[in-house]
Amino acid sequence: MITGKTNIVGLMGDPVEHSMSPPMHNAAFEHLGLDYVYVPFNVKKNALGEAIKGAGALGIKGLNLTIPHKTSALKFLDVIDEAAELIGAVNTLKFDRGTITGYNTDGLGAVKALEEVIPVKNKNVVMVGAGGAARAVAFQLILSGIESLTIINRTPEKALKLKNDIKSQIESNISSGSLEILEKELSGADILIDTTPIGMYPHDTDIPVANASMMHSDLVVNDLVYNPLETVLLKEAEKAGAITVSGLKMLLYQGAEAFKIWTNKKAPVDIMEKTLMELL
CATH class of the missing domain: 3.40.50.10860 (Leucine Dehydrogenase, chain A, domain 1)
Structure with a gap:
């Protein structure tokens, strides 16, 4: 009452x-x-x-x-x-x-979601997207002690701008690039985070940023989209034997x-x- x-x-x-x-x-x-x-x-x-x-x-x-x-x-x-x-x-x-x-608390929420399955400290992270959510998650990951961060975006200039902005404010091991380098970067990554709206309902049959052949079984894959709970990206991650983290977390x-x-x-x-x- x-x-x-x-x-x-x-x-x-x-x-x-x-x-x-x-x-x-x-x-x-x-x-x-x-x-x-x-x-x-x-x-x-x-x-x-x-x-x-x-x-x-x-x-x-x-x-x-x-x-x-x-x-x-x-x-x-x-x-x-x-x-x-x-x-x-x-x-x-x-x-x-x-x-x-x-x-x-956005970035903190993302880190806590990941840490249900893997400690982020000293991990190599690949992040797709360079918008507001990506910015919040990137800073919190760096504050949490990750080893490295690679920001990838369909428009590489946006990824570069975010990288430079972060580096101007906080010491970090950070790089950027286009979707063309995603597969190569994933081969040595511990965590993949997709901050884009790709796969969000009602576009839940979109082509994901990465497919199963690009991933590996030691990878943790987090899609920030939470509707649907299991996005096209997370389905591909499961095919590769990777651990998945829903955006709902x-x-x-x-x-x-x-x-x-x-x-x-x-x-x-x-x-x-x-x-x-x-x-x-």
Whole structure:
């Protein structure tokens, strides 16, 4: 039951109707008996500053931010976490005694998903894509101590730009290139991460970025697309005997990190995952 004591957290984005975060978080709050509620707010780009200020005035405890607000929110914050500052984007806000702090749990979610099956420290990683998700994951991987990172993109200039941007901010063993070098790079890789939308429903029969003949059985393959749960890329990885990690895991763990930031309690990951699976 919502009362005058209920703590409010939520999501700001445009659109937000499709988001699975409200049911995931509300199931977690209910399971732990916490007097919290998670509410989606559709906020247009030009109203973000007013919305964040208003959230603070209303006593809202925390927010998630999604498209198109992750970058533009930075100028409205008092404190920015190290990873979020490097990435240049935030997806989680905490309101505490008049101070608004911004975090980015996307990259952390991706790393935690991988570490269910393999420690990322000292590993050689190949990442396909050079957009916002790739940037968040790349910085978090480097902060987590990987050995090397190769960024591959259909437009190699974009991969090069991301590589140079990362190297200008943090010491790292990082290279870039086009899809033509993917097979060669995979031969010595421990982890492949696809950050592109290739294979996302309803385009779930797209040709994947890599096929089984390009992979090997010691490879861990993570596709950030979570609908469908088993993408064309993950099906190819299974044919090669590789270990697969669904994009649902990143969604789950980025949410679990936000939950901990807001409540100072460990998230009930099993309950959150069960809710997501039911939604899909």
